[in-house]
Amino acid sequence: MKAYFRVAWAVLWKDLRVEWRTKDMFTSMAVFAVLALLIFNFAFELRVPDKRMVVPGVLWVTVAFAGVLGLGRAFITEKDRGSLSGLLLAPVDRSAIYFGKMVANLIFILVVEALILPLITVFFNVPLITLPLLLILLLGTIGFAAVGTIFSALTVNTRAREVLLPILLFPVLLPVLVAGIRATIGLLEGDTLNDLANWVQLLLFFDLLFLIVAYLTFDYVVEE
Amino acid sequence: MIPSRRTLNILNVLALAGMLVAIYMAMIQAPFAINLTETDRWAQRIIYFHVPSAWSSMLSFLITFIASIIYLARGGQKWDIIARSSAELGIFFTVAAIVSGSIWARPAWNTWWTWDPRLTTYTIVLLLYIAYFMLRNAMDDPSRRARFAAVYGIFAFLSVPITFMSIRWWNTIHPVIMSPEADFGLGPGMTRAFITTNIAFTLLYFTLLANSVRLAWTVERVAALRERILQVH
Numbered sequence: 001m002k003a004y005f006r007v008a009w010a011v012l013w014k015d016l017r018v019e020w021r022t023k024d025m026f027t028s029m030a031v032f033a034v035l036a037l038l039i040f041n042f043a044f045e046l047r048v049p050d051k052r053m054v055v056p057g058v059l060w061v062t063v064a065f066a067g068v069l070g071l072g073r074a075f076i077t078e079k080d081r082g083s084l085s086g087l088l089l090a091p092v093d094r095s096a097i098y099f100g101k102m103v104a105n106l107i108f109i110l111v112v113e114a115l116i117l118p119l120i121t122v123f124f125n126v127p128l129i130t131l132p133l134l135l136i137l138l139l140g141t142i143g144f145a146a147v148g149t150i151f152s153a154l155t156v157n158t159r160a161r162e163v164l165l166p167i168l169l170f171p172v173l174l175p176v177l178v179a180g181i182r183a184t185i186g187l188l189e190g191d192t193l194n195d196l197a198n199w200v201q202l203l204l205f206f207d208l209l210f211l212i213v214a215y216l217t218f219d220y221v222v223e224e
Numbered sequence: 225m226i227p228s229r230r231t232l233n234i235l236n237v238l239a240l241a242g243m244l245v246a247i248y249m250a251m252i253q254a255p256f257a258i259n260l261t262e263t264d265r266w267a268q269r270i271i272y273f274h275v276p277s278a279w280s281s282m283l284s285f286l287i288t289f290i291a292s293i294i295y296l297a298r299g300g301q302k303w304d305i306i307a308r309s310s311a312e313l314g315i316f317f318t319v320a321a322i323v324s325g326s327i328w329a330r331p332a333w334n335t336w337w338t339w340d341p342r343l344t345t346y347t348i349v350l351l352l353y354i355a356y357f358m359l360r361n362a363m364d365d366p367s368r369r370a371r372f373a374a375v376y377g378i379f380a381f382l383s384v385p386i387t388f389m390s391i392r393w394w395n396t397i398h399p400v401i402m403s404p405e406a407d408f409g410l411g412p413g414m415t416r417a418f419i420t421t422n423i424a425f426t427l428l429y430f431t432l433l434a435n436s437v438r439l440a441w442t443v444e445r446v447a448a449l450r451e452r453i454l455q456v457h
Contacts, residue, residue, distance in 0.1 A: 147379065154372050158362035168359060171352040172379050174345065209382060217375045220296055 007092045011100025025070040029112045033066040051124045056184035067109045071148040072162035079156045098218040106145040132193045139203040140180035146210040153221045179203045225302050226441045227434040239431035246424035254417035263331050270328040276425030277321035284314030292377035304370035309436035311353050318350045352380045
């Protein structure tokens with residue numbers, strides 16, 4: 001068990017260091033997210049009576065689109081430089097590689113979220129940075145990274161690659177996105193987490209389900 | 225699991241008979257709904273087509289899910305063929321359900337389409353399986369294609385049940401029929417027609433699946449044979 005965590009940690013640490021040095025994923029995700037927010041502002045400005053009505057959608061759509069942009073890169077650089085074969089040749093449990101990568105992706109998306117939450121608060125004048133909302137966002141992002149990481153490994157071996165990823169990812173993520181958006185709407189309307197227990201449970205359920213299925217199927221995705 | 229020609233012939237005849245009975249039950253035998261206008265009464269009969277189509281689509285995706293799991297666990301090209309053929313039929317039945325629902329919605333809700341959660345999630349199910357085929361088509365290596373498609377077939381099905389639950393979790397205008405407490409006011413004659421058409425569609429689904437699986441299997445065998453002959457010469 002300890003060895004398993006060491007492998008996952010090694011993969012995670014490697015990804016973080018690569019990202020720290022290149023800043024490839026972070027810059028593209030962050031710039032894209034800010035762009036998306038500005039475009040949303042153009043679309044809704046003065047036309048929406050209450051900004052609260054659109055903020056949940058804006059938040060989740062921005063996170064989803066920016067996230068998928070970053071996830072698309074997760075395996076491509078590995079594949080193109082041949083380091084993926086190196087990783088897979090290592091005599092370790094492959095699901096540990098999955099968890100390392102998945103946590104790395106999770107952290108990248110969380111960093112982008114940390115950037116856009118204050119921006120949304122400023123642009124839309126809606127206070128978003130509350131503990132319950134951060135929890136909902138975290139749960140939603142876990143589900144997103146869980147499915148996104150394995151699908152990223154899937155599409156890297158196909159012809160269409162990045163183009164295919166959002167098409168595969170978004171419909172499967174529907175339950176997570178819907179629960180996240182619904183819970184966010186509830187929180188902005190003044191509900192407590194207790195009132196929203198249904199949606200929180202749904203998020204937890206799908207996070208767990210997707211993690212387990214990804215754990216079980218990752219071997220088949222990277223097998224040559 | 226590859227059906228013989230004899231089995232196919234029997235299934236074909238049974239499915240044809242089943243569909244004829246279903247049409248008779250739905251159009252003639254089932255009584256008109258009460259408390260409805262003339263147009264709505266006819267429109268109400270779409271239920272005998274719409275619900276069985278939706279049910280068959282869910283059954284198709286369930287079979288794809290199960291075949292995908294077996295393929296990953298045990299291998300065997302036939303499971304991949306079954307998963308693919310069933311997903312194809314699922315798309316067919318989903319479109320049938322959406323179109324028939326839309327035709328019913330025009331008189332009943334006064335609109336062809338509404339952004340109701342049930343309708344929206346069901347349409348996303350359609351997109352899920354279109355994505356399934358896009359994934360298949362984006363790969364050339366057959367064994368990798370089968371493996372990846374199986375993984376996606378499993379993930380895809382996990383978010384299908386939410387469609388069924390959506391009517392209970394949201395305020396939706398879509399009627400609830402498949403539920404113990406809400407029998408949607410179907411009278412005895414209507415219930416009989418309702419059950420018969422569902423059975424007929426299920427039979428139709430399995431017949432189409434058997435045909436489709438045998439066809440795909442034959443195509444694979446012809447390809448393999450051609451390969452072998454070309455190598456000999």
